[in-house]
Amino acid sequence: MFTGLSAFPLTPVAGNGGVDERAFAALVRRLAAAGVDSIGALGSTGSYAYLTREERARVARLAVEHADGVPVIVGIGALRTRHVLQAAEDAQNAGASGVLLAPVSYQPLTDEDVFGLFEEVTAALSVPLVVYDNPRTTHFAFTDELYARLARLPRVAALKIPPLPADPGSARARVEHLxxxxxxxxxxxxxxxxxxxxxxxxxxxxxxxVLAGTFPEPALALVRAAQAGQHRWAEEESRRLQPLWDLFARHGGLRVVAAAAAHLGLTAHRNLPLPLRGLDAEERSHLATVIERLRLHT
Structure with missing residues (x-):
């Protein structure tokens, strides 16, 4: 479950502001049919922070129901520990194979705050947990010492780390150090x-x-090539996708894949929770051109 490709779909929002359950279920079925190794429901791409407890519980159930046996990892991040514990309970009751936790906060967190959060949550879990290090969103940076402490907690099964150094030798050294x-x-x-x-x-x-939640096939091709040791091909394919990565850097991955899903007819035109407005008409037109040029429309 914690190897290969984990695809994180959108949680599309309907016109009334609630979750577009039909569109979400179809996205999950699409990922399962493509053969992804796991599905990450309610991650950052899944807009978990904007949903109510009831909406998150429903999305978790829909993900498991429509995943056709593919393991589902459910995001459980929240501002307060009590709400994280509630989300964990709901995810487990939904049949999630694992959970994903980022230390979300309004006030800056200390290492002890974060360790205490994970300590309390893992004590209540019966499924594996992924430690999510996402400093761009949470504004909290994990130290290696904290990684090591968290890894000794029960149920901690994986780390989700930020990008590695650009130099291949330095990147490999970093992974070997971990x-x-x-x-x-x-x-x-x-x-x-x-x-x-x-x-x-x-x-x-x-x-x-993020990409795999809307475009699973090219993401799977990259992962399978890397797994097979075809590193140069994987690098070349990633370079081919550079126009898309440029859009991610400019607008954020969520806004780009939300617009892409709408362009493909997978969701309604407006599919993000307010106040997120998504891309404007000019930006959507540019994205459509990129999708066509990269042959991502099939």
Missing amino acids: RRLLPDTVAVGISGDAAAVRGLNAGCDAWYS
Whole structure:
């Protein structure tokens, strides 16, 4: 479950502001049919922070119901520990195979705050947990010491780390350092789609992918090539996708894949929770051109 490609779909919002359950279920079925290794429901791409507890519980159930046996990892991040515990309970009741936790906060967090959060949550879990290090969103940066402490907690099964250094030798050295730091039972996965191949080629176990939630086929091709040792092909394919990575860097991955899903007819035109407005008409037109040029429309 913590190897290969983990695809993170949108949680589309309907015109009334609630979850577009039909569109979400179809996205999940599409990922399962493509053959992804796991599905990450209610990640950052899934807009978990904008949904109510009831909506999140419903989305978790829909993900498991429509995943056709593909393991589902459910995001459980929230501002307060009590709400994280509620989300964890709901995810487990829905049949999730694992959970994903980022330390979300309004006030700056200390290492002890974060360790205490994970300590309380893992004590209540019966499924594996992925530690999500996403400093761009959470404004909290994990230290290696904290990684090591968290990895010794029960149920911690994987890390989802930020992009690695650009130099291939430095990237591999970083992964090897983490391997020495962590128990053999804890997998290391990469996020940051533009740098995903760098992480896979450096020895990461998995790619937690924004792209794959809407375009699973090219993401799967990259992962399978890296797994087969075809590192140069994977690098070349990632370079081919550079126009898309440029859009991710300019607008954020969520806004880009939301507009892409609407362009493909997978969701309604407006599919993000307010106040997120998404791309404007000119930006959507440019994205459509990129999709056609990269042959991502099929």
